[in-house]
Amino acid sequence: MTAPAAGSPASPPPDSIPIGEIGVAQGCGVLRMLVGSCVALVLHAAHHRACGVAHVMLPASTGRRTSPGKYADTAVAETLRLLQEVTQDPDVSCTAKLVGGAAMFAFRGGVPIGEQNVTAIERILGERGIEIVGRDCGGGHGRRVIVDVATGAVTVATAEHGTQTL
Amino acid sequence: MTGADHDHERFAAAFHRGAEDASAALATWLDRPVTLVVERFVSLPIVAALAALGSGEEPICGCAMRITGAVSGVLLLAAADRAGLALAETLLERPEGSCTSWGELERSAVIETANIVGCAYLNAICAALGPERADGILPSPPIFLRDYPEPVMEAALLEQPTAADTVLLAQTGFVIDGASFRCGLVFVPDAASLAALVNDGVEPGPRP
Numbered sequence: 001m002t003a004p005a006a007g008s009p010a011s012p013p014p015d016s017i018p019i020g021e022i023g024v025a026q027g028c029g030v031l032r033m034l035v036g037s038c039v040a041l042v043l044h045a046a047h048h049r050a051c052g053v054a055h056v057m058l059p060a061s062t063g064r065r066t067s068p069g070k071y072a073d074t075a076v077a078e079t080l081r082l083l084q085e086v087t088q089d090p091d092v093s094c095t096a097k098l099v100g101g102a103a104m105f106a107f108r109g110g111v112p113i114g115e116q117n118v119t120a121i122e123r124i125l126g127e128r129g130i131e132i133v134g135r136d137c138g139g140g141h142g143r144r145v146i147v148d149v150a151t152g153a154v155t156v157a158t159a160e161h162g163t164q165t166l
Numbered sequence: 167m168t169g170a171d172h173d174h175e176r177f178a179a180a181f182h183r184g185a186e187d188a189s190a191a192l193a194t195w196l197d198r199p200v201t202l203v204v205e206r207f208v209s210l211p212i213v214a215a216l217a218a219l220g221s222g223e224e225p226i227c228g229c230a231m232r233i234t235g236a237v238s239g240v241l242l243l244a245a246a247d248r249a250g251l252a253l254a255e256t257l258l259e260r261p262e263g264s265c266t267s268w269g270e271l272e273r274s275a276v277i278e279t280a281n282i283v284g285c286a287y288l289n290a291i292c293a294a295l296g297p298e299r300a301d302g303i304l305p306s307p308p309i310f311l312r313d314y315p316e317p318v319m320e321a322a323l324l325e326q327p328t329a330a331d332t333v334l335l336a337q338t339g340f341v342i343d344g345a346s347f348r349c350g351l352v353f354v355p356d357a358a359s360l361a362a363l364v365n366d367g368v369e370p371g372p373r374p
Binding site: 018019020036037038057058104105106107113142143144158159160 | 212213216223225230232240306309311312313314316317318320321322324325
């Protein structure tokens with residue numbers, strides 16, 4: 001079973017999660033995305049064989065109410081809510097995996113936006129007591145992310161840095 | 167035509183001039199016909215803009231230049247991997263099919279191309295801006311990239327200091343010596359420079 005992506009309740013979500021969106025699925029199948037500076041936030045509820053995946057773009061919503069998947073602070077809460085909905089378990093227990101947050105150009109000084117995304121998500125997950133059990137973050141390259149919904153296994157492929165499974 | 171349309175048209179004219187000048191500069195360097203044509207000059211939602219360099223899972227190659235000053239943003243020159251290697255073969259005067267991976271020489275050839283094309287483009291934009299604003303435009307040295315197309319565009323968009331939901335793209339076709347190569351040149355201005363350019367207007371100026 002696949003639940004609607006946030007913001008598009010009437011249409012079934014594709015396997016590929018667009019930037020700023022959230023996909024949730026249960027039972028079987030995969031969810032996928034390509035990330036550079038963005039972060040793939042994967043919440044896996046092993047007991048229910050279900051996953052929620054957010055394609056997070058920026059660290060803070062600063063009060064914006066639309067596109068909850070776009071911002072770290074709203075994406076964690078919304079992905080968890082959708083996971084509760086699809087599993088019909090308000091106390092759903094899950095673990096997290098994070099992929100992405102690269103600094104692909106490094107033109108600018110200061111903390112790269114990718115690192116800010118990762119830091120924000122880690123902080124929010126910590127506040128909610130959600131354990132991070134896998135991560136492949138940082139570096140200067142993009143990543144192709146494929147999430148096995150049933151097992152929560154996350155395959156991360158790159159153009160020049162090989163493939164691994166988290 | 168609305169005022170916004172008129173501003174958009176004037177801004178687009180500056181990029182068309184940039185494409186002409188980049189064609190001439192590259193043709194002089196390579197000593198063969200080169201044509202860059204602005205194919206699309208559009209405002210797009212971010213999701214649509216991500217596909218500007220392609221949407222497949224095959225890697226692309228190319229270069230990125232950070233532009234700062236009166237116009238700020240990221241200039242991307244990108245091509246399918248095989249097209250980029252074919253470009254390197256031409257630039258290095260090697261036989262067709264002889265470049266099969268990205269070594270130092272191949273990367274240098276593409277970086278030099280990006281430098282020439284990017285600077286010619288920027289000179290034309292400087293001319294359009296007028297002398298009082300043009301002095302402040304500064305390109306970074308090109309960075310070579312080989313990666314999936316969507317993360318490259320995503321990074322270019324997030325490099326901008328804005329959370330805007332739409333971006334402006336100038337997408338350019340790039341043909342050397344007939345139809346041998348297809349490359350894309352995409353300019354992603356930041357929101358502040360886009361607003362300044364549209365508000366102030368840009369006229370195609372004299373050639374630099």
